[in-house]
Amino acid sequence: xxxxxxxxxxxxxxxxxxxxxxxxxxxxxxxxxxxxxxxxxxxxxxxxxxxxxxxxxxxxxxxxxxxxxxxxxxxxxxxxxxxxxxxxxxxxxxxxxxxxxxxxxxxxxxxxxxxxxxxxxxxxxxxxxxxxxxxxxxxxxxxxxxxxxxxxxxxxxxxxxxxxxxxxxxxxxxxxxxxxxxxxxxxxxxxxxxxxxxxxxxxxxxxxxxxxxxxxxxxxxxxxxxxx
Numbered sequence: 001x002x003x004x005x006x007x008x009x010x011x012x013x014x015x016x017x018x019x020x021x022x023x024x025x026x027x028x029x030x031x032x033x034x035x036x037x038x039x040x041x042x043x044x045x046x047x048x049x050x051x052x053x054x055x056x057x058x059x060x061x062x063x064x065x066x067x068x069x070x071x072x073x074x075x076x077x078x079x080x081x082x083x084x085x086x087x088x089x090x091x092x093x094x095x096x097x098x099x100x101x102x103x104x105x106x107x108x109x110x111x112x113x114x115x116x117x118x119x120x121x122x123x124x125x126x127x128x129x130x131x132x133x134x135x136x137x138x139x140x141x142x143x144x145x146x147x148x149x150x151x152x153x154x155x156x157x158x159x160x161x162x163x164x165x166x167x168x169x170x171x172x173x174x175x176x177x178x179x180x181x182x183x184x185x186x187x188x189x190x191x192x193x194x195x196x197x198x199x200x201x202x203x204x205x206x207x208x209x210x211x212x213x214x215x216x217x218x219x220x221x222x223x224x225x226x227x228x
Contacts (some may be wrong), residue, residue: 102141
């Protein structure tokens with residue numbers, strides 16, 4: 001597995017990729033190009049997510065072990081997305097980030113979106129979903145210590161994640177529906193989709209209540225054993 005040796009380069013990638021390059025790639029693509037070029041954009045997003053993951057570790061063996069765990073968590077997220085109505089994808093992404101690191105959380109969320117969409121349906125919305133779930137995982141990793149200490153904070157993060165995911169996807173809805181983005185149209189999209197973030201938020205809390213302890217205990221033991 002490739003290892004990025006330069007600490008300065010790794011720090012730069014860990015900031016630039018999730019907070020500048022990938023959001024710009026997704027959010028600044030003109031409407032007329034979204035439907036036509038979503039496939040190469042999705043491919044680039046996947047590559048950037050992998051590059052961000054590589055920037056998160058120094059030693060090859062740690063990255064390889066972490067990649068195996070990310071693959072398992074991603075596979076579970078993809079399978080879980082096949083459930084009706086409520087999905088565990090956000091909860092599994094958050095737990096991955098809490099115990100494997102922010103870059104692993106971003107990769108789990110982004111890959112879960114693109115891989116599950118081979119079944120659910122690919123489209124111009126896929127890069128937005130990758131960005132939304134990826135950022136949810138990234139911030140969960142950054143807040144790992146307080147989230148691991150407090151169930152109240154963890155469940156609160158689950159609630160906020162539901163709202164954040166819906167609001168990011170409402171950007172896509174606004175641009176696709178109206179052909180442009182204005183805050184008035186965006187506000188209308190947020191209000192009209194209000195039942196959905198409530199469902200997202202509730203399902204996140206439910207799955208975190210069910211999965212936090214069994215998955216957290218196992219991931220913590222593996223991390224301690226292998227120095228992750």
